[in-house]
Amino acid sequence: MIEVNNITITLKKDTVLKEVSYAFESGKIYGLRGRNGAGKTMLLRALAGLIPVKEGQIKIDDQVLGDKIDFPPSMGLLIENNNLAPEFTLTKNLQLLGKIKKVATDDDIATTITRVGLDPKDTRKVAKFSLGMKQRGAIAQALFEKPMLILLDEPTNAIDQQGVIEIRELLAAEAKRGATIILASHNPEDLSVLADEIIDLSHGEIVKHA
Structure with missing residues (x-):
């Protein structure tokens, strides 16, 4: 279980994530959708421990990221x-x-x-x-x-059509194994085919999820 609790991240006076909260469960695929600069990659980087979270917190199986763990363990x-x-x-x-x-x-x-x-x-x-x-x-x-947490930014970029089908099948198998998969993609078919839940971001905020 990954819990994002009201995180706000500001880089060089620019708020890249604003009061974002979400709970991600194991065995599911989550799709991040939004225009360039919406906050998709920043959310992935925060979940990976690559950006310090000073407002709010991210918990990985009840361990606070940036406290006892610097990165998700798996x-x-x-x-x-x-x-x-x-x-x-x-x-x-x-x-x-x-x-x-x-x-x-x-x-x-x-x-x-x-x-x-x-x-x-x-x-x-x-x-x-x-x-x-x-x-x-x-x-x-x-x-x-x-790994039990898989974070992917545009995973089907530059891959041919048959390869895209193979990668989608592979990711579905990883979710069935029990992994939590969070991916950002500009390919709407990636999200419609793969995602159990789609999260829409705009200007660093979650504006819709389904």
Whole structure:
């Protein structure tokens, strides 16, 4: 359970989130909808612990973010640019990341890469990947440790039509596993197909949810 309680965030005198409150449950997919600058990415960054919350609070399973925990303990993240190291293969990237928490095996890594439609035995460096392949790799990076909170900003960007279908099926499977998925997308079909609940944001405020 993720609880957002009346958070307001101001950056350089600009209020990017204003009195936002919401409860996110496990096993559900939540879609964030709104124009550029509406606050979608800022809300994702706040939930990820990337922006300090000084007014209001975010609780992850009753632990206050920024108090006893700096980041959600089990989180997969894709926000704006992917963080894959271009000089390594995708498999090597995930193996290096996996050494931090040591919760994912080589089999987990290979399985996840296959699930996003790539080849775990591909010897090409990420620098040689197409934009669509890099996006798939970034999704694999967000999922390979089987996180319980998955935050995604425009996850189907640069992915071909068949790939979009595959990624949607993958995310639905992750929710069925019990993960909480919160995604922002300008693709209305992503939200209509995937989201159990859609949250509309405007000027940093939640203006509607259904």
